Amino acid sequence: MKKLKKLIASPVTTIAAFAVAAGLLLFSSIGGARAALTYFSDDYAANIQLHEIGVTLVENGAPVEGELLKGLLAEGEELKLGKAYQEQLNVYNSGVINEYVRVSIHKYWVDREGEKIPSLSPELIGLNLVNLGTDWLVDQEATTKERTVLYYNKLLASQSETPLFADKLTIDGSIADRVGETRETSGGYTTITVTYEYDGARFCIEAKVDGVQEHNAQDAIWSAWGRRVTIDDGVLRLN
Template identity: 45%
Template sequence: MRMKKKKKSFPKKPALVLTAAALLLVGSTVGSTRAALTYYSENYSAQMNMQSIGVSLLENDKVVSSRDYVSNNEWKGTSDGTLLTNLLGKDETFTPGKKYNEAISVKNSGTIDTFVRVIITKSWQDEKGNKNTNLSPDLIELNFLTDNGWQVANAQSTRERTVLYYTKALKAGKPTPALSDTLRINPSIASDVTKVPKGKTITYTYKYNGYTFHIDAEVDAVQTHNAKDAIKSAWGVDVNVSDDETTMSLQ
């Protein structure tokens, strides 16, 4: 997922957003990771109480990042969290090809029903944080679950970015089902190697050596009241919403 910088000013959109990013060096133990939260102000303030909105990102049923609106542009919750901190056991080394538990979900930590969207972005970066677009994001395999209310928006997705919508209204205090269950790095990264003869010596250079994989999860929550217009304003997409505003579908 891309790491989003904190904004000094917020556009007026009927949504709140949080992002969390994870970095893991292939072949090493897990290091510290960061999560950043960004929230948008409310364009439908006349139609709802801002103190009612909140959202949390969960990883394996544990809250990674969360913030709820209090009042006067004040929020409560954590603006920085960690991801993948419990991915490995003690002294365990990350192993390409192995599947690790990575259940990502969203909780409505506010007091009104909302619709939620998650954007997962995958990339490879060097030690300076520069993205290498020649390395394949397809090798970062997050297994998505789409038989439990989550829907992948294929028209909005790319090889790097997967956009998912939870098609049911998320009730206050409730979590969604997990949108993923496992994470693994395709073991083919270990076979992508170049042999370089130097006299009597042969050097092997691994294409992915020194790179980290980067997973970015951006979560948006939008009120269910007047949801069709709120979603169009916040996310720029057209959706169908049921008359009772309990379900939505992509057009």
């Protein structure tokens, strides 16, 4: 009896039993319902594939990975107020399909802790926009002092680039004049404290690029971005 149990418990016996059982049960399932179907076709298969859509911001001819303005200043160099630095920006279609693109640019100031300082003017961060009207459309509804939204008005083919939408960056020199003054009188003395508003502040530029597929793009933009646009013969116009 022990031998029998040992035999039954053997993996080989189990596997063999399963295999034979499967075969027998399979055979037993060949029944009358199938008997009438005599001639069978090959498999007619169709594959549906969705491809990748991709966009990349290009800065001074190189794709941006992570941060902007890495090469703006040489090592040890300090930013000069009022100086126009080269900052050429455009968009590259790194995906497989053609697409429509837009760029949202945010400019603002933050303090030492990285907290936004809304009271400091974003207008002093001067990013010079180019090719406006010809290639890039400014969405006036969405544009504020802090934000600018640009739409590329043509279809951007896969693996191709747009014209520039910005070429220079300048920090307005007038920020040096922005001072605050407090006076404190104690006894016969008056203490005057002058504070530079921008002292310790950092400026930030964010650029976010969105792309939308070519097919059905007008409604795709409405759905994805909320914005109503019209596309005629591949030319995009803001409603």
